[in-house]
Amino acid sequence: xxxxAQKNFDASRDRSLHVFGVGVAFVDESxxxxxxxxxxxxxxxxxxxIVSNLAPPAKAFHVVPIESIYSSNGRDRLKELLNAIKDVTxxxxxxxxxxxxxxxxxxxxxxxxxxxxxxxxxxxxxxxVISASVKGQGYSLPADIQYVDAWWEIxxxxxxxxxxxxxxxxxxxxxxxx
Numbered sequence: 001x002x003x004x005a006q007k008n009f010d011a012s013r014d015r016s017l018h019v020f021g022v023g024v025a026f027v028d029e030s031x032x033x034x035x036x037x038x039x040x041x042x043x044x045x046x047x048x049x050i051v052s053n054l055a056p057p058a059k060a061f062h063v064v065p066i067e068s069i070y071s072s073n074g075r076d077r078l079k080e081l082l083n084a085i086k087d088v089t090x091x092x093x094x095x096x097x098x099x100x101x102x103x104x105x106x107x108x109x110x111x112x113x114x115x116x117x118x119x120x121x122x123x124x125x126x127x128x129v130i131s132a133s134v135k136g137q138g139y140s141l142p143a144d145i146q147y148v149d150a151w152w153e154i155x156x157x158x159x160x161x162x163x164x165x166x167x168x169x170x171x172x173x174x175x176x177x178x
Contacts, residue, residue, distance in 0.1 A: 023060040024051045025107045027099040031067045031075045032082055032091075062107045066095070069102050089135065108154045116156045123165035125158075 026047060030037040044063055051061040067074030078098075085091050108116045120128075125145055132141055143149060149156040160168065 023062055023107070023111055023113060025062045025064065025104050027103050028063055028065045029095060029099065031065060031078055032095055060111065062111070064103050064107055066099055066103055069098060069106070089131070105152060105154055114154065116152075116154050118156060118158050119160055120158050121160045121163045121165050121168055125161055 024047070026044060028040050028044070030040040033040075048061060051059050065074070067078045070077045082091055082094065085094060104116060104118075107113075128144060129141060132138060132144065143151065145161070147158060147161060149158075
């Protein structure tokens with residue numbers, strides 16, 4: 001993705017009109033998590049310099065609280081909704097739906113992005129396959145694991161689906177980010 005962004009940036013004659021823009025979105029789930037919010041704040045602070053130091057073109061960094069999908073009393077409404085769900089997997093499914101399908105798509109739509117790229121790797125997709133199979137949702141797996149999902153208003157692309165999490169961690173370390 002970075003190479004494609006760089007080629008488009010270089011191809012732009014006056015460098016003021018990019019062929020496509022790149023944004024990085026982080027959904028702050030601290031309102032729905034038992035993890036202290038200061039850990040989410042630290043993660044955000046750790047990500048900001050990484051995103052700002054990426055090669056041109058510049059990448060916008062969007063941090064959106066998951067409760068922002070509600071117009072008012074978002075945190076209370078989200079907690080009320082989560083408390084109504086009794087099982088842990090149901091809560092995880094709801095948060096996954098809210099964070100990817102709603103919040104991230106909202107960011108893409110508001111900023112004029114034409115594609116949504118998810119950072120899901122093979123390891124994460126494997127967990128999803130097992131989880132969906134156990135829940136009896138095997139019928140939807142072909143759509144869930146495809147490279148491009150054009151079902152949504154903004155197509156969803158999973159460019160890292162062929163990479164293991166260990167490979168990505170090693171690349172991250174070799175790149176000097178750690």
